[in-house]
Amino acid sequence: MEYKRIAVKKFPRLPNRKTPESRYWRKFKSPILIKEYASVTSINFSPVAPYDFAVTSSARVQVYSSKTHSVKKTISRFKDTAYSGSFRNDGKLIVSGDGTGLVQVFDVNSRAILRTFRGHENPVHVAKFSPNNTHILSASDDKTVRIWDIPSETAVSVFEDHTDYVRAGVVSMDNPNLVLSGSYDRTVKLWDLRSNSCAISMNHGEPVEDVLMFPGGGLVVSAGGPNVKIFDLLSGGRTLQTLSNHQKTVTSMCFDGSYSRLLTGSLDHHVKVYNVQDYKVVHSVKYPAPILSIALSPDDTHLVAGMASGLLSVRQRVVKPQETFMTRRSDQINGGTYQYFVRGKGYNPTQDDFKVETMKRKKLTDYDKYLKAFQYSNALDAVLSKNRNPLIVFSLIEELVHRDGLRSSLQGRDDLSLEPIVQFLVKNIAHPRYTGLLVDVANVILDMYSVVLGQSPLIDELFQSLNERVKKEINFEKDLMKVIGSLDMLFSKASSKAPNMPVSQVNGH
Numbered sequence: 001m002e003y004k005r006i007a008v009k010k011f012p013r014l015p016n017r018k019t020p021e022s023r024y025w026r027k028f029k030s031p032i033l034i035k036e037y038a039s040v041t042s043i044n045f046s047p048v049a050p051y052d053f054a055v056t057s058s059a060r061v062q063v064y065s066s067k068t069h070s071v072k073k074t075i076s077r078f079k080d081t082a083y084s085g086s087f088r089n090d091g092k093l094i095v096s097g098d099g100t101g102l103v104q105v106f107d108v109n110s111r112a113i114l115r116t117f118r119g120h121e122n123p124v125h126v127a128k129f130s131p132n133n134t135h136i137l138s139a140s141d142d143k144t145v146r147i148w149d150i151p152s153e154t155a156v157s158v159f160e161d162h163t164d165y166v167r168a169g170v171v172s173m174d175n176p177n178l179v180l181s182g183s184y185d186r187t188v189k190l191w192d193l194r195s196n197s198c199a200i201s202m203n204h205g206e207p208v209e210d211v212l213m214f215p216g217g218g219l220v221v222s223a224g225g226p227n228v229k230i231f232d233l234l235s236g237g238r239t240l241q242t243l244s245n246h247q248k249t250v251t252s253m254c255f256d257g258s259y260s261r262l263l264t265g266s267l268d269h270h271v272k273v274y275n276v277q278d279y280k281v282v283h284s285v286k287y288p289a290p291i292l293s294i295a296l297s298p299d300d301t302h303l304v305a306g307m308a309s310g311l312l313s314v315r316q317r318v319v320k321p322q323e324t325f326m327t328r329r330s331d332q333i334n335g336g337t338y339q340y341f342v343r344g345k346g347y348n349p350t351q352d353d354f355k356v357e358t359m360k361r362k363k364l365t366d367y368d369k370y371l372k373a374f375q376y377s378n379a380l381d382a383v384l385s386k387n388r389n390p391l392i393v394f395s396l397i398e399e400l401v402h403r404d405g406l407r408s409s410l411q412g413r414d415d416l417s418l419e420p421i422v423q424f425l426v427k428n429i430a431h432p433r434y435t436g437l438l439v440d441v442a443n444v445i446l447d448m449y450s451v452v453l454g455q456s457p458l459i460d461e462l463f464q465s466l467n468e469r470v471k472k473e474i475n476f477e478k479d480l481m482k483v484i485g486s487l488d489m490l491f492s493k494a495s496s497k498a499p500n501m502p503v504s505q506v507n508g509h
Helices: 020-025 366-372 376-385 390-402 406-410 415-428 435-452 457-500
Strands: 028-035 040-045 053-057 060-064 071-075 082-087 093-098 103-107 113-117 124-129 135-140 145-149 154-159 166-171 178-183 187-192 197-203 210-213 219-224 227-232 238-243 250-255 261-266 270-275 280-286 291-296 302-307 311-317
Touching (some): 060 093, 103 135, 135 166, 178 219, 227 250, 366 390, 376 406, 390 406, 390 415, 415 435
Parallel strands (some): 082 124
Antiparallel strands (some): 145 154, 210 219, 250 261
């Protein structure tokens, strides 16, 4: 009988997991983990290039560079925990709430406090700019939602319909008069600033952690518990979809740049990506700790997640640059040629370019060089040799006093080298800014050179001029004191008589 070979069992093929969608999200490679001091509660990207992002953790807001992934600015002027650091749509200002109930606006460059809004009684977990740039939305644990007018620093609208902490809020990008808020009372409310009332109230069923609005304002998304819900505002707040793909509370949400993908972060360590056409999960990323905040850059190149452990994860999608290099060998620039050394000379930098700042080294002045070499006498001669600002000479003399080098700079001089110093004393000793120090210098010179007075007509004449100048100033001070004394007598006499005189006489009538 012919041998029958063993039949190799065949199993049905599994569906290919390397879909174009998964390949796209897997391009967010090389995650960088940065350790913050406390939980990262908020991440917000600047709407303008180069799309830096603000990270809120502990009692500070840090601005990270999207180019280098390092801290560019640190705003730490908070008395308590900071929350919800958010950029204005021009990227120049940041607003943030804190644990004391304050809402503050900062300048990104100088980190100065530009506005402070007081009115909340409990921590403010939501602080965002309105698209019109003149209003700020804030929501607090005192159960209120407030709209602030930036120029006047006053609340133009206060909504108090929530019955528990308000931890989520957003202003409609299409209509700044519509404000969406989510509360731990398990409701999502749409507020109309024109009527200062709640237009629609929607029940999420769990304490609400985050809310979003689709472009156009027809659909809103809420996250709370392990569920994400989509509501239709045009049908009165009807629930369109409930997404239950997470195992624990969903804490943060964001859209991609085209609003075609919804990203959710949860305490189950996962970030899930949904296709908003059918609300199915197209990709999932696992992180080492519970996630409290996520954000995607406007150009879809950076995915940043903040965790409860204080870790900050930055994933970057590498975008292949356009093939701008010359491929033909005949067109390549050979090294050592004139074209090689002037290449890039006519290039105009764009806003996205990373510019390296160059610090020009300042050259030392002649007197600074002498000071650096501890040649105090030469330093004094150098500062007096030219017609410099008296303040420069005064500053150098003050530095010599601090270094205990005044005597060494004055000793061993003849009449020619002593002349500029005495001339400076004669000219400036009466100046009120310099009198105190220059009197001390004059005393030192007299103490050192009193034994040689009378041997040089030049120096004797200068000291005589100095003596006359000091006497003149003393006489002037005496006359001034007499005038002040006379005025004091007149004022005291007038004040003692004024209560007994009629009003008409006091006024000169």
